[in-house]
Amino acid sequence: MRKLFALFALVSGFFMAILDSNxxxxALPEMTKTFHTSIDNISWIANGYNVAFVTCLLIAARLADQFGRxxxxxxxxxxxxxxxxxxxxxxxxxMLVIFRVLQGMSAAIIVPVAMPLGLELVPKEKQGMISGxxxxxxxxxxxxxxxxGGVLTDKLSWNWVFFINVPIGILSLLFVFFFIQESYDLTSSRKIDWPGMITSSFGLFTLVYALIQVNKPSVNYATMSFLxxxxxxSFVLFIIIEKKSENPMLPLHLFRYKEFSFANLALFFVGxxxxxxxxxxxxxxxxxxxxxxxRAxxxxxxLAIVSMVVTAIMTPIAAKRGSIAIGCIGMIAFLIASYLFGHMSLNYTDWDYVWRLMIVGIGTGCTLAPFxxxxxxxxxxxxxxxxxxxxxxxRTVGSIVGVAVLVVILNHQLSIEKEKVNKEAEKIIYESNQTSLQKEKMLRELKLITKQQSVMKDASENNKFYKQIQVKYKHAVINSFNQTFQIGGIIFLFALFSLMIEMYMKRRDKDIKVVMHSSNEM
Structure with a gap:
């Protein structure tokens, strides 16, 4: 029973920290109204958490190993x-942004420490179950x-996306005090690697901050490039420092373990x-x-429900037999889903989306936790x-890079597709039987179309031409999303390719061992 309560404390803390990332x-639109600020500013309620989380992860894990998890x-x-x-x-x-940053720093302590504490609850042969x-x-x-977040905001208020953590946090604290024993990395020195901490945190902070700036309307490309x-x-200095340090914060020899290196590469691509x-x-x-x-x-x-079920099944298998085969299944599921989402149309029902998301859930369950x-x-x-x-x-940096890259792709596709519709509409106007004045008016109104379906509704609600253009614009927008999904699928091809390389290297090493063993017998 003690182990069950201990596991509850670890899982609930881990769950809260991951949950609060998104x-x-x-609830951001409601917060925008409450604080009378801009969408650009309000995004820092989410960004502040993610920047603090990524920046502090490595430091928190190292300090926990040294001074007590x-x-x-x-x-x-x-x-x-x-x-x-x-x-x-x-x-x-x-005030909200400041304490969201503190939330992110706290989450960075919880997430990396939960796993090693959980692994110590059971013998090695059952560690796959804990990981699952x-x-x-x-x-x-x-x-x-x-x-x-949508349910809490809709039924209560945005404040409850934060309040919900308090009772869970208090209960977890009580269980940790009474049911979990202290643990350390006995091979670690208590000497703090200050140069390593400074360079790693600065490198991660500037990287994540720069990625967040990529798709902002007021982006300063000189500043972003500088970051x-x-x-x-910072990362180059960090590697040099860690190689020379007697007590490195991140032992670089860990990357000599092929499964560790390839799993992290795959996590980056999946994220x-x-x-x-x-x-x-x-x-x-x-x-x-x-x-x-x-509703969305x-x-x-x-996706979450299917992913949870598949994760619980696949992770223990990955712990025993490795994640290559399972990961390949996940990548194929992602590729199929990318193809299916790349062919959406106007007449899709909720079920059309749901069964496609179930395939994504299979991919997620076969990759994130197993890797x-x-x-x-x-x-x-x-x-x-x-x-x-x-x-x-x-995984987190991969997610942030993904948002930056995919939004750039989507905006580029939207620009191309809308330009096609504009040219087509202009051609129809010029070839129409309208007078010159009417043509000029229609061309002016066409230029005012700045969003996906908005077409001067006040002036041209009943005009068949404008309704026709509205439909064309909506098709153009859907086509842009379709192409983004298809291009995004290439990311999973890179991940699948990295798994194939790992599989090849493992087979090669196995063949070398067989040859060496045969030579020794002779």
Whole structure:
């Protein structure tokens, strides 16, 4: 029973930290009204959390290994609960952003520490089961965030996306105090690697901050390029420092474990590609289909439910036999889903979206948790905390890169498709029987079309020409999303290719061992 309560404490803390990375996204419009600010500003309620989370992950895992995982987990839970409460009571926009950053820092402590604490609850042969449970709930939290946020915002208020964490956090704290024992990485020195911490955190901060700026309307390309350069220099310095350090924050020899390296590479690509379904598709449902955020979130939650079931089945198998074959199945599922979502039309029903999302759920369940489990279990047990933090960085940075790249692709496709419609409409106007004045008026009104379907409704509501253009614009927008899904599918091809390379290298190593063994016998 003690282990069951301990597992509940770890899973619930882990679940909350992952959940809060996206539960607020659907509540942002309401927050914009409450604080009377712009959409650009309000995005920092989500961005502040993600920047702090990624920046602090590696540092938190290292300090936990050195000074006590239970102690750091308690600090993380306490910080997360208090910051959640204050976020709910925030009376100003800036106050909310500050405490969202503190929430992100607290989550960065919880996430990498939960896995090693969980692995210590059971013998080695059952560690795959623990990884499966945590992976299933982590996948559920990542996918169910928007729908749960929509329900809380719709039925109560946006404040409750934060208040919901408080009772769970308090209960988890109690269980941690009474049912979890302290643990350390006994191979780690207590000496803090300050140069490594500074360069790694600065490199991650500038990288994530630059990626967030990519698709902003007021982006300064000189500043963004400067941030990428600074990030690159920081990472180069970090690698040099860690190679020379006697007590490195991130032991670089971990990347000599092929399964660890390839699992993290695959996590990066999956985190990047899955944004096609969690971000771009959610935007499609709300902006193109005109669905409410609550309805869109409910449809997307199908992915979470299927993913949770598949994760619980596949992760223990990956822990015993590796994640290559399972990962390949997941990548194929993602590729099929990308193709299917790349052929959407105006007459789709909710069910048409749901069964396609079920395929995405299979892909998610076969990749995220199995790859994370493989990465963590492929290194020595005492390094599981650092391994867990690297895996979460790979997935999270991949997701942020995915949003940046996919939005650029979508905007480019929208620009191309709308230009085609404009040229077609202009040709129809010029070839029509209208007078010169009427043609000029129609051309002026055509230039005022700035959104996907808006066509001067006040002046031309009953005009068949404008209705025809509206339909063409909607088809153009849908075609843009379709092409984005198809291009986004290429990301999964890269991931599949990396798995094939890993499979080839494992077979080669196996053949070499067989040859060497045969030679020794002779």
């Amino acid at each position: 539960i607020v996204s659907i 239970k102690m750091l987990f308690v600090i993380g839970l306490l910080g997360f609960s208090i910051s959640s409460l204050i976020c709910g009571f925030s009376s100003s926009f800036h 449970i945590m992976g299933a709930f982590g996948g559920l939290a990542a996918a169910i965030g928007p729908s749960l 990428f350069i600074i990030s690159f220099i 990047m590609g899955i944004m096609n379904f969690l971000f771009v598709f959610a935007f499609y449902l709300v902006e193109v289909e005109g669905m409410s955020e609550l 979130g409910t449809i997307i939650s199908t 994370t489990t493989t990465a963590v279990l492929s290194v020595p047990t005492e390094k599981s905390g650092i391994a867990s933090s690297v895996s979460n960085i790979s």
